[in-house]
Amino acid sequence: MLKKVIIYTLTVIGLVLIVLALGGTKILQFKSMGAAGAAYSPPPEIVTASPVVEQAWEKILTATGSVAAVQGVTVGAEMAGKVEKIAFVAGATVAAGDLLVQLDVSNELAQLRSAEAASDLAKLNLDRAKSLREKDSNSAADLDIANAQAKQAAAAADSLRAIIAKKTIRAPFAGRLGLRLVNLGQILKDGEAITTLQTMDPIYVNFSLPQQRLSAISVGDTVRVASNALADELIAGKITAIAPEVDPATRNVRVQATLGNSAERLRPGMFATVTIVLPEKSTNLIIPATAILYAPYGDSVFVVDEKKNEKSGAMEKVLRQQFIRLGPARGDFVTVETGLKVGETVVTTGAFKLRPGMAVVIDNKLAPDAKLAPKPDNS
Incomplete structure (x- = not known):
């Protein structure tokens, strides 16, 4: 009986020692893992970045306009009669006084x-x-x-x-003819249309501006006209007339610009986008629009600062979130009114996945090419 008690006691003691040994081993392992975790620092995030620069921008106003001929009429029969001769070709250029149609x-x-x-x-x-x-x-x-x-x-x-x-119908001025609307032998009535005639060079662009912009423009200001019919081409011209009255319904003032159109790329009736270049320029701090992290409580960017690592003692690049106030945008850039200084470096891509204090490495190999006048391949 005593022998059994001794064996049982030794067995219990052995099991306790085994459990203690296993527990101690695990505790040591957990301590080692904790120490390793405390000593571990994640690798720096790779980002693209760009410096904050100061640029002088032209002050501009934009408007939508319509192209109009300096002179344009529908040539018609002043008296009734039978068409005896058609002396023009549709779409041809004619001089003032050229014969168009001869009635009987x-x-x-x-x-x-x-x-x-x-x-x-x-x-x-x-x-x-x-x-x-x-x-x-x-x-x-x-x-x-x-x-x-x-x-x-x-x-x-x-x-x-x-x-x-x-009854001898001639071109009243030089220009380009439209489509032929009559045929030989046709009996024309008084005022019946024969064709159209438009002066193509120079040409007008008419547009409207709000009345509060009236003091900013004057006759002689430069304009640049773009149209989807011109691809990427811009045609420059000058403001030649400003209407003396303001439309009481829209409170807009009508403005007319004159442009050279020797290649006849612009045609009467076309839609056009007009940029009015004001005489003075403005100096702005600019950053790429992709750098901005938009949020309801305020817009911000991540600024890259140089900071000493407390553990390694080495200098590293660390992120700082900076709230800013934005100004006008142009192309791929946005102006910054407050919050940044010239020379600071801001992250230009992937701001949504970053956080303050994160270590980063700058690699601009795949940085987007920001331009003031971008020209997308598919537009």
């Missing part, structure tokens, strides 16, 4: 020959009456009658010439 004037020409003969006879009678009057062989009344008859005959001939001229 055969009847008027016949009448004109008769009227010219009557006018010639009346002039001869007038000359004879003057000669006889000088010899006192006729009365003053006879001379007056002959003079009036000569004038009436000349007026009748001039009236027929005017009718022939109205």
